[in-house]
Amino acid sequence: MRRILLTVLLLGAGLVHGSELPETDWLQLMPKSDQKALEAMPEIDHDSPEGDGTFTEKGGMKxxxxxxxxxxxxxxVASMNDKKIRIGGYPVPLESDAKGRSTLFFLVPYPGACIHVPPPPPNQLVLVRYPKGLKLDDIYTPLWVAGTLKVEQVTNDLADAAYALDAATVRVVQESDL
Incomplete structure (x- = not known):
């Protein structure tokens, strides 16, 4: 009985090997009113110096x-605060440890968001804290990130985010995941 209870608790936390939390869709981080506003938004012009690869001193994501x-x-979305989630996205590295592993990065919903114009809204950016670190060879490598999501305003020179996530696990998306 004790073993069954422990297994149930670990499954609920998404920690048993082979058992992951269900995927959180990026739109779940955006209030319905914002989703409707995005759907009604006119097409954005990408003709800018950033679109041509020239960036200002403020960085590419502001x-x-x-x-x-x-x-x-x-x-x-208030109900997302303190929620254990698993979300897929692409890394924008911010800090690395002495071994070159990324320990702090933004997770974004599409590849290359750090260079595309415009970047995602702050409620579509998640600051990921991962003290274990992850070797990132390519920002175009999709990741699964699991942990506890917090509603937390984050501002730095590169971008603004409306969420932060204390990651328990970070792994590269495998072909078998698709």
């Missing part, structure tokens, strides 16, 4: 002026 308000949205 939102430039003049976009629809939803592109700056920090509105969050």
């Amino acid at each position: 939102q430039s002026k003049g976009l629809p308000a939803v592109m700056y949205s920090t509105k969050t």
